[in-house]
Amino acid sequence: xxxxxxxxxxxxxxxxxxxxxxxxxxxxxxxxxxxxxxxCLRSFETMSNYANLDRDNRVAVDTxxxxxxxxxxxxxxxxxxxxxxxxxxSDKISYxxxxxxxxxxxxxxxxxxxxxxxxxxxxxxxxxxRNAVGGSYDxxxxxxxxxxxxxxVVELSWRTSRRLKGTSRINSEYMETARIVIxxxxx
Amino acid sequence: MRxxxxxxxxxxxxxxxxxMAVCVVGLVSAGLMGAISCGFTxxxxxxxxxxxxxxxxxxxxxxxxxxxxxxxxxxxxxxKFTELLNPLDADEKNPALITGTMSVEKFPFTTSYxxxxxxxxxxxxxxxxxxxxxxxxxxxxxxxxxxQNYVY
Numbered sequence: 001x002x003x004x005x006x007x008x009x010x011x012x013x014x015x016x017x018x019x020x021x022x023x024x025x026x027x028x029x030x031x032x033x034x035x036x037x038x039x040c041l042r043s044f045e046t047m048s049n050y051a052n053l054d055r056d057n058r059v060a061v062d063t064x065x066x067x068x069x070x071x072x073x074x075x076x077x078x079x080x081x082x083x084x085x086x087x088x089x090s091d092k093i094s095y096x097x098x099x100x101x102x103x104x105x106x107x108x109x110x111x112x113x114x115x116x117x118x119x120x121x122x123x124x125x126x127x128x129x130r131n132a133v134g135g136s137y138d139x140x141x142x143x144x145x146x147x148x149x150x151x152x153v154v155e156l157s158w159r160t161s162r163r164l165k166g167t168s169r170i171n172s173e174y175m176e177t178a179r180i181v182i183x184x185x186x187x
Numbered sequence: 188m189r190x191x192x193x194x195x196x197x198x199x200x201x202x203x204x205x206x207m208a209v210c211v212v213g214l215v216s217a218g219l220m221g222a223i224s225c226g227f228t229x230x231x232x233x234x235x236x237x238x239x240x241x242x243x244x245x246x247x248x249x250x251x252x253x254x255x256x257x258x259x260x261x262x263x264x265x266x267k268f269t270e271l272l273n274p275l276d277a278d279e280k281n282p283a284l285i286t287g288t289m290s291v292e293k294f295p296f297t298t299s300y301x302x303x304x305x306x307x308x309x310x311x312x313x314x315x316x317x318x319x320x321x322x323x324x325x326x327x328x329x330x331x332x333x334x335q336n337y338v339y
Contacts, residue, residue, distance in 0.1 A: 036216055043223045050230050054237060061241075132252045134263045137245075139252060152252065157274070174234075175274040179245040181252060 042164065042171075049162035049172040057160060057176045060116040063106065064156065067093050068180040074151040077127060084125045084154070097123045104158070120160045128153035155179045228316055235272065235315040236323075242270045242285055243309060243325045250307060255331045258305060264291055272313050287311040294328070303331040 014022070067086055075092065076085035082097040094107045097120070104117035117123075128139040130152040142150045161173040200208075246268065250258075257263045268287045276282035287309060294304040309325040 036219070040219055040223065043227070047223075047226050047230055050234070054234060058237070130252055132249065132257065134257070134260070135265055137249045137265060137268060139249065153248075159275070173275060176241070177245070177274055178241065179248050181248045183251075 045164060046171050049164075050174075053160060053162055053172055053174045056117065057174055060104070061176055061178050063116060064095065065178065065180050067106075068154050069183050071182050072184050073182070074127065074148060074154070077125065077147070077151075079125075082123050082125050095125075117158065117160055119162060120158050123158040124156065126155040127151045128155065151182065153179060153181050231316045235313065235321070238272060239285060239311055239313065239321075239323055242287070243311060243323065246287070246289065246309060247325065247327060250327070250329065253329075255329075258291055258307075258329055264289055264307075266290065272315065283313065283315070285311050285313040291329075305329045 067088065071086035071088045073087055074084065075087045081099050083095065085092060085094045091108060091110045096105050096107065102120050103115050104120050104123060105113055106116050107113045127142045127147060129142050129150040131140045133140065139153050157175065157177040159175045161170045163169060164171050253264065266288060270285045271277060272283035272285050289307065289309045292306045292308060294301045294306055307327050307329055310322060312320060312322040315321055
């Protein structure tokens, strides 16, 4: 039996310098790839957050618009915490904002409760009467005393946001505004 | 027994192979970055369109409050308006704006009831993503006595 050493070059290991240089290059390349990977992940999550935020806001504003347009009148209103109750035919629809939970909930006598908005940090309802201000798009606010009889327009605005998973950093934010006229009120 | 080193396994990669690999990684990364950039652009355009539509709807809702005499009164319906492109920019020094025009025009068709109808044309424009000028138009009719005689 004979053991023949292979050529010197082939069995030679690497020097410490070579190993260190290789590790250095490997680290730099790995760091770059990891950075790209994390950047891509965050970007996709941000896009997903924005898309979800837009969808949720659109659904919420469409639902509220439909309810207010078809309402007979505004039965109750509280400025802080914001709450609005509408009477629509034989149904009563309420919108309640919970500042602690940061949610807007729709409660209806015909269909239970539904959370319309989550992570809603700010929400306001403003009530206006029918009379428009000439030369501007403004409308006169409702009277302070007997406001229930004069509400024709409801303005609302809210701010919602989403965070990156596992962090407290807000990475997408949206502010919605709307002006809705109660169609069934003739005066 | 014969121990033989294998040239193929111990040999490194050729320069061509490295260049090819770097090119492939580069192309994939560039494609990914391009896709992300395109995604964000599309997203912001969608958001701008959504906001612009909302602004137009708010103005049209206000139109529904005007009486026939107010619609016909010169200057009662403002010819121009501006709104923030992003309401979150209210405290900014130079926020992006949506500018709009509203014109009350003669009914464009000849009918027996032409004098009881008006056409309202609204245009809005803004400079959004990529500083490109974007325009949208909304046209609606206003009738003196409502649009249908069976609704009362």
